Amino acid sequence: MSAFIAAIRRQPAPLLAGLAILTPFLVMCVFPGLLAPYEPLKIEALPLLGPSREHLLGTDEIGRDLLSRCIYAARTDIFVSLAAAAVAFVIGTAIGLFSGYIGGRVDTVTMRLIDVLLSFPTIVLALFLITIFGREQWVQILAIGLVMMPSTARFSRGEGLVLRGRGYVEASRISGGSRWHILVKHVLPNSLATLLVAASVLASSAVLISASLSYLGLGAQPPEPSWGNMLRAAYGVVYDAPLYGVGAGVCISLVAGAYILIGEGLRRKFRNDRNVGTLSSSIGGL
Amino acid sequence: MTTVHEQPGTNGSTSTGHRGALEIDALSVAYAVGGRRLRALDAVSLRMAAGHRMAIVGESGSGKSTLGLALMGLLPRNSASTATGVRIDGAPVDMTSAKQLRAMRGRTMAMVFQDAKASLDPVRTIGSQIAEVLRVHRIVPKNAISAEVERLLTAVEIKRPTMVAEQYPHELSGGMRQRAMIATALAGRPAVLIADEPTSALDVTTQATVIDLLHRLSDDGEMSTILITHDLALVAGFADSVTVMYAGEIVEVGNVDQVYSWPAHPYTRALLASIPSIVDSRADVLGSIPGSLPDLTQPLVGCVFEPRCPVGNGRAECCTITPRPQATDAGGLVSCHFPGELPGEARADDTAVPVALTRTTGRPPVLEMRATVKTFHRRGFGAARQAPVVAVGGVDLLIGEGESVGIVGESGSGKTTLARVLIGLEKADSGTVAVSLDGSLMPVERLPRDFAQFVFQDPGDSLNPLMSVGEIISEPLMLRDGGRAGRYRDRVGTLLDDVGLRASMADRRPFELSGGQRQRVAIARALSTQPKLIIADEAVASLDMSARGQILNLLARLQAEHGFAYLYISHDLSMVRHVCDRVVVMYGGRVVETADADTLFAEPQHPYTQALISAVPIPDPTVERSRQRMLLRADAVDAHASTVGCAFRFRCPLARERCEVERPTIDAAASHGAACHFTDEAVELYRIDRRRPASTPSNGAS
Numbered sequence: 007m008s009a010f011i012a013a014i015r016r017q018p019a020p021l022l023a024g025l026a027i028l029t030p031f032l033v034m035c036v037f038p039g040l041l042a043p044y045e046p047l048k049i050e051a052l053p054l055l056g057p058s059r060e061h062l063l064g065t066d067e068i069g070r071d072l073l074s075r076c077i078y079a080a081r082t083d084i085f086v087s088l089a090a091a092a093v094a095f096v097i098g099t100a101i102g103l104f105s106g107y108i109g110g111r112v113d114t115v116t117m118r119l120i121d122v123l124l125s126f127p128t129i130v131l132a133l134f135l136i137t138i139f140g141r142e143q144w145v146q147i148l149a150i151g152l153v154m155m156p157s158t159a160r161f162s163r164g165e166g167l168v169l170r171g172r173g174y175v176e177a178s179r180i181s182g183g184s185r186w187h188i189l190v191k192h193v194l195p196n197s198l199a200t201l202l203v204a205a206s207v208l209a210s211s212a213v214l215i216s217a218s219l220s221y222l223g224l225g226a227q228p229p230e231p232s233w234g235n236m237l238r239a240a241y242g243v244v245y246d247a248p249l250y251g252v253g254a255g256v257c258i259s260l261v262a263g264a265y266i267l268i269g270e271g272l273r274r275k276f277r278n279d280r281n282v283g284t285l286s287s288s289i290g291g292l
Numbered sequence: 293m294t295t296v297h298e299q300p301g302t303n304g305s306t307s308t309g310h311r312g313a314l315e316i317d318a319l320s321v322a323y324a325v326g327g328r329r330l331r332a333l334d335a336v337s338l339r340m341a342a343g344h345r346m347a348i349v350g351e352s353g354s355g356k357s358t359l360g361l362a363l364m365g366l367l368p369r370n371s372a373s374t375a376t377g378v379r380i381d382g383a384p385v386d387m388t389s390a391k392q393l394r395a396m397r398g399r400t401m402a403m404v405f406q407d408a409k410a411s412l413d414p415v416r417t418i419g420s421q422i423a424e425v426l427r428v429h430r431i432v433p434k435n436a437i438s439a440e441v442e443r444l445l446t447a448v449e450i451k452r453p454t455m456v457a458e459q460y461p462h463e464l465s466g467g468m469r470q471r472a473m474i475a476t477a478l479a480g481r482p483a484v485l486i487a488d489e490p491t492s493a494l495d496v497t498t499q500a501t502v503i504d505l506l507h508r509l510s511d512d513g514e515m516s517t518i519l520i521t522h523d524l525a526l527v528a529g530f531a532d533s534v535t536v537m538y539a540g541e542i543v544e545v546g547n548v549d550q551v552y553s554w555p556a557h558p559y560t561r562a563l564l565a566s567i568p569s570i571v572d573s574r575a576d577v578l579g580s581i582p583g584s585l586p587d588l589t590q591p592l593v594g595c596v597f598e599p600r601c602p603v604g605n606g607r608a609e610c611c612t613i614t615p616r617p618q619a620t621d622a623g624g625l626v627s628c629h630f631p632g633e634l635p636g637e638a639r640a641d642d643t644a645v646p647v648a649l650t651r652t653t654g655r656p657p658v659l660e661m662r663a664t665v666k667t668f669h670r671r672g673f674g675a676a677r678q679a680p681v682v683a684v685g686g687v688d689l690l691i692g693e694g695e696s697v698g699i700v701g702e703s704g705s706g707k708t709t710l711a712r713v714l715i716g717l718e719k720a721d722s723g724t725v726a727v728s729l730d731g732s733l734m735p736v737e738r739l740p741r742d743f744a745q746f747v748f749q750d751p752g753d754s755l756n757p758l759m760s761v762g763e764i765i766s767e768p769l770m771l772r773d774g775g776r777a778g779r780y781r782d783r784v785g786t787l788l789d790d791v792g793l794r795a796s797m798a799d800r801r802p803f804e805l806s807g808g809q810r811q812r813v814a815i816a817r818a819l820s821t822q823p824k825l826i827i828a829d830e831a832v833a834s835l836d837m838s839a840r841g842q843i844l845n846l847l848a849r850l851q852a853e854h855g856f857a858y859l860y861i862s863h864d865l866s867m868v869r870h871v872c873d874r875v876v877v878m879y880g881g882r883v884v885e886t887a888d889a890d891t892l893f894a895e896p897q898h899p900y901t902q903a904l905i906s907a908v909p910i911p912d913p914t915v916e917r918s919r920q921r922m923l924l925r926a927d928a929v930d931a932h933a934s935t936v937g938c939a940f941r942f943r944c945p946l947a948r949e950r951c952e953v954e955r956p957t958i959d960a961a962a963s964h965g966a967a968c969h970f971t972d973e974a975v976e977l978y979r980i981d982r983r984r985p986a987s988t989p990s991n992g993a994s
Contacts, residue, residue: 173749181742181768181771191767192756
């Protein structure tokens with residue numbers, strides 16, 4: 007037990023802080039009923055009440071408890087953001103590492119296509135995709151993932167380019183290693199540390215994009231709660247209930263911030279460990 | 293401050309007396325690393341006379357660079373230093389006062405670093421960087437600054453000082469940049485100039501001229517110079533005295549002749565025995581030092597060198613009592629209980645076996661390369677488009693079975709590109725590469741990939757840090773024969789044993805190994821598929837001296853056992869001399885001379901080969917002092933750009949009209965051939981040069 011505490015204390019402060027913020031939200035995702043004092047969809051009191059002992063964040067325009075709605079919204083928001091970040095990460099990394107490692111014309115063509123995608127404003131492209139393919143959750147995830155993919159591809163391409171010149175990659179080529187073998191065995195594992203740090207930024211922007219889409223009415227559909235559509239509702243009644251949107255806003259900021267903190271913590275951790283080992287030992291000690 | 297303010301343009305000759313006497317008493321430096329305290333310098337004391345040239349030698353981790361940085365007050369933040377006293381020209385230096393150190397940096401003492409590219413600001417001109425020192429220390433009045441910049445650039449033998457002052461660091465060649473860096477250091481007219489590996493990043497020909505320059509700069513006694521280096525051969529011709537460091541301690545100090553002729557400390561002796569010399573024969577076995585540096589975070593008991601010492605070898609005094617510096621017969625100091633004593637029975641070295649000298653003619657070829665051309669097209673459009681670089685321009689190369697061939701040349705000579713074409717990492721534009729498995733030649737494309745293997749320069753880069761040693765070594769086998777890593781467990785064990793590592797190492801990861809051990813792992817990987825040819829591209833260049841000897845001996849032993857051929861790519865002629873049967877000299881992407889090693893080093897025919905050989909330092913002060921150097925002009929002419937005539941003509945002492953129009957050819961089949969129109973004259977030139985007595989010490993004989 008004391009060894010466990012010692013191991014925790016060795017971790018970089020931002021990593022611990024980020025995890026400390028994120029953990030309650032993860033609990034909300036899995037067991038919302040445990041934490042929420044009321045049902046999220048049930049009318050419990052008068053509409054637009056301010057914060058009180060019974061309703062810590064007040065009630066919404068039809069009298070549902072805002073705290074409970076915030077807690078139940080975590081599931082949608084965090085799931086959508088993580089899934090979208092994963093989509094962007096997997097596709098972007100695959101394209102980027104491949105393109106960077108292969109180089110030459112393949113790389114040039116791929117990167118020009120990525121440039122085209124990058125030139126669309128993020129939200130506009132997501133809006134466009136959701137408008138065409140519908141408002142289901144999986145469409146949202148794919149849309150957010152796709153709009154974030156190009157920047158990931160750009161970034162991981164750089165890693166691929168760097169690792170292409172590494173001695174162990176060339177040694178593998180000399181021994182007859184195929185592109186696939188080299189990408190899977192050498193390039194991907196050695197770029198993972200850097201890419202994971204980048205992925206945390208991805209998750210953070212996914213939270214913001216998904217909240218923005220909800221705010222515009224393209225995310226989770228009422229009565230299903232999400233932080234974005236709660237903010238939208240708060241906007242309409244801002245003169246009657248000025249504190250309505252505070253809960254959802256704080257949740258969005260905390261989660262987005264927590265991802266960034268975790269990323270920064272990982273970056274420091276990998277940098278420190280680079281003197282002794284690399285990713286595998288770092289993850290082993292995580 | 294003892295410096296005298298001088299008028300500009302007087303070239304420093306009017307100042308009073310000699311400067312640069314340095315006294316250090318009990319200087320200790322410790323680094324905080326991962327919560328532990330690492331002793332980088334342990335109560336080091338040193339005396340240096342004014343106008344003296346001192347060399348500090350030692351392997352990495354010996355503390356030599358820390359000593360230089362500590363004197364400059366440039367130690368990193370995680371360090372703590374203490375000293376009883378440091379005096380320069382009698383004036384005490386407060387090592388704890390950042391203010392005083394800042395005032396002294398550049399003024400009383402200055403430093404030249406290894407990598408001038410990193411040490412010069414890339415966005416400012418050379419002139420403005422020198423002027424900055426002049427302004428900060430108010431060396432000359434404002435209106436005299438540009439004249440002083442020019443004077444300094446002239447002092448470091450830069451041809452067109454006005455032009456160079458306006459240029460940016462990237463516009464200069466490596467040697468020129470290092471000169472500019474030296475000019476910056478000289479700007480404050482320091483009493484002590486510290487040069488930390490100033491030539492390690494330079495070609496051998498440039499290295500000779502820079503060392504020559506450093507030597508000359510301290511001729512008038514106005515400044516003393518400390519040369520920090522790992523290269524003992526370089527020191528021989530430069531220094532008046534030598535300080536040998538090991539694990540944060542000075543183990544021996546002495547006059548250069550004394551240290552080289554009668555080394556008193558076993559470590560000094562072992563170091564001197566481990567460096568190949570250009571005058572050695574191939575039959576000599578290189579010495580090596582088993583083991584590695586002690587853990588400097590642990591408290592020290594007894595002599596710091598005892599665990600690796602063939603003289604100490606477990607003797608009671610050595611294990612329990614830390615030796616104090618004592619005077620040697622020749623007037624030096626040595627920290628050893630048994631100075632000058634030769635080892636009784638040498639500690640076992642697993643790698644040293646004498647090399648069997650073999651004749652190379654008449655062997656069946658394993659590789660034949662004909663008229664190979666490789667061109668690189670630089671990127672850019674329109675005006676930015678640059679001419680393609682011919683890295684390899686029509687090279688013939690023949691390697692016989694079990695033969696060791698060396699390719700030498702300066703950087704940019706195309707030797708590495710040639711190796712990469714051979715191994716298939718680059719595709720040749722034209723020409724044929726044919727190889728043989730059983731006596732009959734066939735094109736390289738039709739052969740299995742395991743015909744040849746490659747040993748890279750830096751094992752830190754060529755071993756995947758996330759894989760275990762076992763996985764690394766078995767990768768070529770898995771790629772060829774399939775299966776999982778576990779299947780090759782026994783084979784990996786045998787291979788590790790072959791390269792002198794324990795089989796249990798298979799579970800380690802590269803970062804747990806020392807540099808020498810990593811290179812052994814890289815060699816084991818190259819051996820795994822039993823290739824016919826192993827290409828070693830600067831395979832020992834990144835290693836410490838003691839490890840170099842071990843690896844070279846290991847490679848020689850493996851060849852004797854397995855009978856494969858070696859292709860050594862190297863800029864280090866001494867090493868090539870030591871390990872190769874035949875040597876190929878490249879310049880500007882072409883072979884300029886080829887001969888068997890003994891002939892080439894005894895009777896070089898091409899002026900370029902002669903200049904290369906003459907630039908190589910020999911680890912013997914007496915020889916170095918009487919040597920006449922053939923210094924090449926380092927003018928920035930792109931040898932690859934010349935499409936007609938001899939590529940070497942811009943730097944050649946024999947160049948004339950014919951060289952401009954007619955490209956000399958080389959007879960690939962001849963046992964000794966040189967691509968020069970005037971080989972007869974060249975040979976004469978070389979003879980005269982070598983015989984001429986070194987009557988002018990200020991000119992050449994460094």
